[in-house]
Amino acid sequence: MKAKEKDLREIGEFGLINRIRKWITSSDPALVQGIGDDVAVIKMGAKALLVTTDILIEGIHFDRSWLDPYQLGRKSLAVNLSDIASMGGIPKYFLISIGLPKNLPLSFISSFYLGLKKEAKQFRVELIGGDTSLSQKIVINICLLGEGRKKDLLFRKGARVGDDLFVSGTLGDAALGLKILQEKGKIIGAEGLIKKHLSPCPRVELGQTIAKHHWATAMIDVSDGLLIDTSHLLQESGVGAQVWENRIPLSRLYRKWVHPFLKDFFQLALSGGEDYELLFTAPSEMRERIPYLSRSLKIPITHIGEILPKKEGLHIIREDGKNYSPSRLGFEHFK
Numbered sequence: 144m145k146a147k148e149k150d151l152r153e154i155g156e157f158g159l160i161n162r163i164r165k166w167i168t169s170s171d172p173a174l175v176q177g178i179g180d181d182v183a184v185i186k187m188g189a190k191a192l193l194v195t196t197d198i199l200i201e202g203i204h205f206d207r208s209w210l211d212p213y214q215l216g217r218k219s220l221a222v223n224l225s226d227i228a229s230m231g232g233i234p235k236y237f238l239i240s241i242g243l244p245k246n247l248p249l250s251f252i253s254s255f256y257l258g259l260k261k262e263a264k265q266f267r268v269e270l271i272g273g274d275t276s277l278s279q280k281i282v283i284n285i286c287l288l289g290e291g292r293k294k295d296l297l298f299r300k301g302a303r304v305g306d307d308l309f310v311s312g313t314l315g316d317a318a319l320g321l322k323i324l325q326e327k328g329k330i331i332g333a334e335g336l337i338k339k340h341l342s343p344c345p346r347v348e349l350g351q352t353i354a355k356h357h358w359a360t361a362m363i364d365v366s367d368g369l370l371i372d373t374s375h376l377l378q379e380s381g382v383g384a385q386v387w388e389n390r391i392p393l394s395r396l397y398r399k400w401v402h403p404f405l406k407d408f409f410q411l412a413l414s415g416g417e418d419y420e421l422l423f424t425a426p427s428e429m430r431e432r433i434p435y436l437s438r439s440l441k442i443p444i445t446h447i448g449e450i451l452p453k454k455e456g457l458h459i460i461r462e463d464g465k466n467y468s469p470s471r472l473g474f475e476h477f478k
């Protein structure tokens with residue numbers, strides 16, 4: 144009998160990316176970072192060219208019944224801005240390719256571009272081109288270019304044993320907002336959570352400030368969930384970590400609304416996606432400076448864990464002192 148061929152369910156999105164990374168290797172000396180980080184980095188003298196791309200597909204990433212075209216335009220660019228933010232880079236230019244169904248009203252596309260324009264203006268980036276095609280569902284792909292000083296940029300690799308682990312903002316709000324949209328449509332008083340899902344705000348200024356001051360050793364944006372994105376940072380840095388559950392930053396709205404939807408209080412904060420916060424590591428000597436940064440930018444930054452040797456893996460310490468290694472880390476396509 145012929146053995147059943149492996150499919151994507153078995154290896155998942157990240158298993159596939161790891162394979163692609165082995166199939167495609169590069170020896171180009173100008174390529175500082177290829178596959179394996181939030182952004183590709185190409186050396187251009189003392190500066191570096193940053194390139195990132197993200198795709199949004201109707202029915203997978205968004206639903207037209209709850210995300211309006213204006214919000215979709217803003218969000219399409221925001222998710223790419225977040226990747227540039229995670230390197231501490233300056234976003235500059237973007238191209239957008241769109242696949243659209245024939246019966247889509249023109250007003251949908253004009254509102255989409257209005258949202259795109261608003262986000263572009265806020266973050267001072269310019270649309271320079273793209274591509275357009277017929278498609279059964281709406282597909283949006285943006286390729287965003289940015290720049291940075293090579294010596295300032297922060298990568299997923301670079302974390303060292305003994306470093307502190309920090310995260311910006313609060314976690315789990317967007318995932319809870321999405322759950323509310325899916326299960327109830329709307330709840331009076333929980334609009335703030337839904338807004339976090341529909342209108343994420345990329346931490347571009349925070350990323351640039353951290354990079355410029357050389358406070359951090361590694362950084363990633365939290366797009367698929369705290370634990371899975373932490374595990375990417377750990378893997379690239381060749382280290383392990385512990386995260387203290389009771390230090391995970393939670394919003395007042397998350398605390399208020401999580402219970403009717405989930406038994407496990409921390410689940411969405413640990414492994415829900417789309418927070419678009421920044422997760423970074425910094426040597427303990429920097430610990431005193433972080434509160435100043437947080438106050439000056441008015442963004443909460445929380446010390447949630449520490450970097451350990453690789454053999455420790457990733458584990459979570461509960462309030463009662465017990466620790467566990469989570470089985471589900473976060474969102475992964477095909478799984």
Ligand code: ADP
Nearest residue numbers: 160163177178179180181182183196197226366
């Ligand atoms: P993020 O969540 O920050 O957007 P991803 O997990 O999508 O990052 O991607 C991780 C790395 O894998 C990046 O370097 C990205 O460019 C690369 N990558 C993702 N998909 C592909 C692909 N189909 N072919 C080549 N590289 C890919």
Ligand code: MG
Nearest residue numbers: 181226364366
């Ligand atoms: Mg990312």
